[in-house]
Amino acid sequence: MSKKGRILVAMSGGLDSTVTAVMLAEEGYEVVGITMKTWDYASSGSSKKETGCCSLDSINDARTIAVKHGIHHMILDIRDEFGDFVINNFVDEYIAGRTPNPCVLCNTHIKWEALLKRANQLDCEFIATGHYAQVRKENNRYVVSKGLDENKDQSYVLWGLSQASLDRTRFPLGQFRKTEIRQMAIDMGYEELAKKSESYEICFVPDNDYRGFLKRRVNGLEERVEGGDFVTRGGKVLGKHRGYPFYTVGQRKGLEIALGEPMFVLEIEPETNRVILGREEELKQKGMWVRGLNMGKYAAIDSPLETITKVRYKDPGTLANIIQEGDRMKVIFNSDVKAIAPGQSAVFYEGNDVVGGGWIEKAFDI
Structure with missing residues (x-):
């Protein structure tokens, strides 16, 4: 038995998870590597080569690295x-x-559910991933906070983790900068991996064409939604579109309509198949409702709390007051926020700490 116990590490075959696994092994943990197969690329309908964290190449890379370092490795089909x-x-x-x-x-x-289930079966006390984030226990709560490297921080995508999951989760890379991790990989003999570009595509949409994916996935979708109206907020018809599911709030390019000035998608109305267009300034709004909350630093917010609230992954955040009403959060921004898109994650920060998060329900003006 190793001196620090057994830990299950999610290994994608990429730079960050490789350094995580090798680092923990060198620290004295008995590392068990696990790679998750989430998607069958042959069924994606894409002609592009497999990419991302779940491709066959990535799975093989993870296994090769594990074997080299004496790490027991397994593939989990989810x-x-x-x-x-x-x-x-x-x-x-x-x-x-x-x-x-x-x-x-x-x-x-x-992923967390699958990791914890397998960790229990393998008698692993903890699980670890290569996310750039940190977690600590404070006031009987597990608190996720930003990673040291602000440019690579991934706390935004972790707002939904339960307290029970965080209790057994470790983020070893959270205290390092990406440049340091790349150097560690080179020192470990993985120079090619250190230079490899990162993929930001959705794993099951490898060509980044979500419209094509929807068309292949939903029979008769195009015929059902094509020919709806582009309209202004006042209801004036501007032209025809290809179907409301193929547009997103804030979109400017690819509208295929010439109106003499740049126009943006302001709202989408599925019930009427209308896409509302307007000028860039019309995208700005002062508030939103957020549903499906998962609270982090505090179990609940009893009174208005000043936070920095992010409405998308690369959003630097905007100062806002949040007011919890049951399973919904009312967010009032101190300044205008552009392109608040229903369905995206909203994450509330107090300093570097994640207070909680949820799904954007709708934006509103004050």
Whole structure:
């Protein structure tokens, strides 16, 4: 038995999870590596080579690395759970006129559950991933906070993790910068891996064409939604569109309509198949409702709390007051926020700490 016990590490074959696994092994943990197969690329309908964390190449890379370092490795097939939950939700959200966050759903509802279940079977006390984030216990709560490297921080995608999951989760890379991790990989003999570019695509949409994916996934979708109206907020018809699910709030490019000035998608109305367009300034709003809360630093918010609230992954955040009303959060921003998209994640920060998060329900003006 190792001096620090057994830990289950999610290994994707990429830079971050490789350094995580090798680092923990060198620290004295008995590392068990696990790679999850979430999606069958042959069924994606894409001609593009497999990419991302769940491709066959990545799985083989993870196994090779594990064997080299004497790490027991296994592959876990979670395609059924992934398809039933993440992909069905992805499709349902677009059909409902929202913009989904599949990676958040996958992390919080599929991968962590699968990791903890297997950790129990293998008598692993902890699980570890290569996310750039930190977790600590404070006032009997497990608190996720930003990773040291602000440019690579991934706390935004972890807002949905339960307290029970965080109790057994470790983020070894949270205290390092990406440049340091790349150097560690080079020192470990993985120079090629250190130079490898990162993929930001959704794993089951490898060509980044979500519209094509929806068309292949939903029989008769194009025929059902094509020919709806582009309209202004006042209801003036501007032209025809290709179907409301194929647009997202804030979109400017690819509208295929010439109006003499740049126009943006302001709202999507699935019930009428209308897409509302307007000028850039019309995208700005002062408030929103957030549903499906998962609270982190505090179990609940009893009075208005000043936070920095992010409405998308790369959003630097905006100062806002949040007021909890049951399972919903009312958010009042101190300044205008552009392109608040229903379906995306909203995450509330107090300093570097994640107070909680949820799904954007709707935006409003004050």
